[in-house]
Amino acid sequence: xxxxxxxxxxxxxxxxxxxxxxxxxxxxxxxxxxxxxxxxxxxxxxxxxxxxxxxxxxxxxxxxxxxxxxxxxxxxxxxxxxxxxxxxxxxxxxxxxxxxxxxxxxxxxxxxxxxxxxxxxxxxxxxxxxxxxxxxxxxxxxxxxxxxxxxxxxxxxxxxxxxxxxxxxx
Numbered sequence: 001x002x003x004x005x006x007x008x009x010x011x012x013x014x015x016x017x018x019x020x021x022x023x024x025x026x027x028x029x030x031x032x033x034x035x036x037x038x039x040x041x042x043x044x045x046x047x048x049x050x051x052x053x054x055x056x057x058x059x060x061x062x063x064x065x066x067x068x069x070x071x072x073x074x075x076x077x078x079x080x081x082x083x084x085x086x087x088x089x090x091x092x093x094x095x096x097x098x099x100x101x102x103x104x105x106x107x108x109x110x111x112x113x114x115x116x117x118x119x120x121x122x123x124x125x126x127x128x129x130x131x132x133x134x135x136x137x138x139x140x141x142x143x144x145x146x147x148x149x150x151x152x153x154x155x156x157x158x159x160x161x162x163x164x165x166x167x168x169x170x
Contacts, residue, residue, distance in 0.1 A: 007054060010143040013136030016044035021129040041124075044132050049075045051139045052091070058146055059095070067098055088117045092142070103152065108145030113138045 020040050028036055056071040069091065077087040096110035120134030 007058065007143055007146060008051065010140045011136075013044070013047060013051070013139060014133060016040060016047065017129045017133040017136065020044075020132065024129065037128075041128055044128070048132075048135055048139065049078060051143070052078065055095070055139075055142055055146060058150070059098070062149070063098075063102065069094055085121075088121060089114055092117065095142075099149065103149065107149045108141050113141050116141070 020037075023036055023040060026036075053071045053075040056067070056069060056074040059067040059069075060071060074091055077091070078084050080087070092110045092113045096106065096108070100106055116134045116138035120131045120136075120138060123131030123134060125131070
C-alpha cells in the first residue's frame with residue numbers, strides 16, 4: 001500500500017476558535033486589538049487551507065493521481081472571489097462522488113460537511129470563533145472519513161490473483 005501523507009491533528013482548528021473567543025473577552029489597546037484579530041484570523045485560514053490541501057494530497061496518493069482535483073488547485077480555488085462560494089459546494093461533492101464511485105460506499109456525510117462549510121464561512125464574517133468552529137467541524141468529519149478510508153484496501157491493488165491474505169501479509 002502507498003505511503004499516505006500525514007493528516008494533521010483534527011482538533012487543532014478548535015484552538016483558533018478558542019483563541020478568538022479569548023480575544024473577544026480581552027480589552028486590548030489599539031493597534032494591538034486589530035493586529036491580534038488579524039493574526040488569529042489569518043493563521044486560522046492558513047490552517048484551513050492546509051487541511052484542504054492535505055485531504056486532496058491523500059486523494060492523489062490513494063488514487064495515483066487519477067483524482068481530477070490537485071492539492072494546489074483545491075486550495076487556490078478558495079482564494080478566487082465569488083467562485084470560492086461555489087467551490088465550498090463543489091470540492092466536497094467531487095470528493096464524495098469520486099470516493100463513492102471507487103469504493104462503493106460513503107465515508108462521510110457530505111451534506112453535513114457542505115452545510116458546516118457554508119454556515120461557518122458566513123458566520124466568520126460576524127463571529128470568527130463560532131464560524132471557525134463550524135469550519136473545523138466540517139474538516140473533522142472529512143478527516144475522520146479519510147482515516148476510515150485509509151483502513152480499507154485500495155481497489156486498484158486487488159486483482160484476480162491476489163487474495164486478502166496476501167494483501168494483509170498474513
